[in-house]
Amino acid sequence: MLKHLARKVWNNGGHRLSRGHQGASSVFARDIHSGKQACQPRSFFGVEDFVDHDNPKPYTYMKAKVSKNPNKHISFKQRTVAFMQPFTLDVFISKRFVSASITHRVTSKQVAVAGTNSKDIKAILRSKADIPACLAVGRILAERSREADVYSAVYTPRDRDKFEGKIRAVVQSLIDNGIDIKVYLN
Template sequence: MAALQVITRAVSVRGGLSVTQSRKETDRERNCCLQVRNASPVSWSSALFASHGLFVPVSKENLRSRVSWIVEAAWTRRSKGQPGKNKKSWKQRTEKYFKPFILDVFISSKYVHAKVMHRVTSSVVSVATTNAKDLRLSLPSLSDANACRLIGQLIAERSIEQDIYAVAFDLRKNEKLEGKLAIVIDSAIEHGLTLV
């Protein structure tokens, strides 16, 4: 066919050896690259690429977008020692697998809530709260020290029923282990739950 033509050319390799390279080229490809091949080379690298037809014509719009992309990339590069934006440390990424269960205690002015969660799957394993129907009717106060002791006991028993004997506990920001929070934690430890 007239549209396809097999081109064979010699390609120089180090050490003076030559290898023949052949490929099929359409008329359209040949015409597009014809101007680049016939242009006088500015340097040896452009002469090498031009002689083998490796240049592809680039429009002005594509060239502008490539240049802007290169400038943007230059501003966003970081050295290897510098962490990326919002990158978590090794400890932050692996801690949830070493300590998979976490105890979360929330004490409001009305109620006391405690739950044990699986960190990786974010599933709740056991819950104890004074807002539950059975406790709401039986306790005189839903947020005093006795309610906190009962919540600690219930969360420990329900966690042990689910075969969870050790949980991690982290304080929230500006939170201290004292008062009602300490009562819930101590009660859970007394009833068989281990904090790691």
Template sequence: MLRLLSCKLWERVNGGINIGPLSCAQSSGFHSSQSYFAPRSFFGVEDFLDDDNSRPYTYQKEKKSKNPNKHVSFKQRTVAYMEPFTLDVFISKRFVSASITHRVTSKQVAVAGTNSKDIKAVLKSRSDILACLAVGRILADRAREADVYTASYTPRERDKFEGKIRAVVQSLIDSGIDIKVFLD
């Protein structure tokens, strides 16, 4: 506020001449009772008087490209709308879970896992290949109820498309859900 007032006063005195990137603060002269304007120091206390310190420093939440003029291809902009459903498979040492998510709204359309009560009672083991096949069949039934017949699957970086993950995807395909697998 002080900076704003002093710069407005400076513009009035000098007829609207701006001195560029430097901002001005008022200081008084030694040998006269007149006041004059001097360039503001970069390291003085007055640098912090006008700053709004009511909010703590926070990082920007959204990811911004290092190059704001970078071209984003048509495919990158439209792939979420052309193939709106994605399959997510999570396998731990104790459980298997899979879900189909709508990419644009980030809502889960169908979910199945070996940790749920109805599947837990039927299976002998909750993390073997038979459990993965059961999760795939149940997920396919729930996806059909939600009118989802196609989905895309991209494995995580640490996952290989073999074994239990492949069993879940294969059981979905066998149950009538068209899965498009993207392998790098």
């Protein structure tokens, strides 16, 4: 506003001020002391021209989830599989150790966990990454999942994993110890 008033004063007569065009500081001083409002109420940075009727807050955006393919049909099975088969088995095998866990799909909480890197299993095993270690991890995971009242789970191997060898030993050990595992191979 000060720039606007200064430009107006400068264009109307240069640096000389007439009685009708007083300086900006005197206008503000007179209006502030009289209790009147000097100018129209302004919003932050003068964005009142850019306010939409749909969005009353400028420079704030509502994040809407837009599907990449709005015509994509989601089947009944895709919508309900997380509730019909709520527990998943995750097996991780590295060169040094083996770990497996059963996770609740909806809440993402781990129900039971077992691994050869834990203190109670590490002391018993001769090697932490061979087939007997995988069988031990499956047996202990089955005991812990039964304590948590989980008797079935779903296992889908990762893209890089093949369902053979150590992974198959963990899953077979779980099945032998009373946990029903459904294996989905792609």
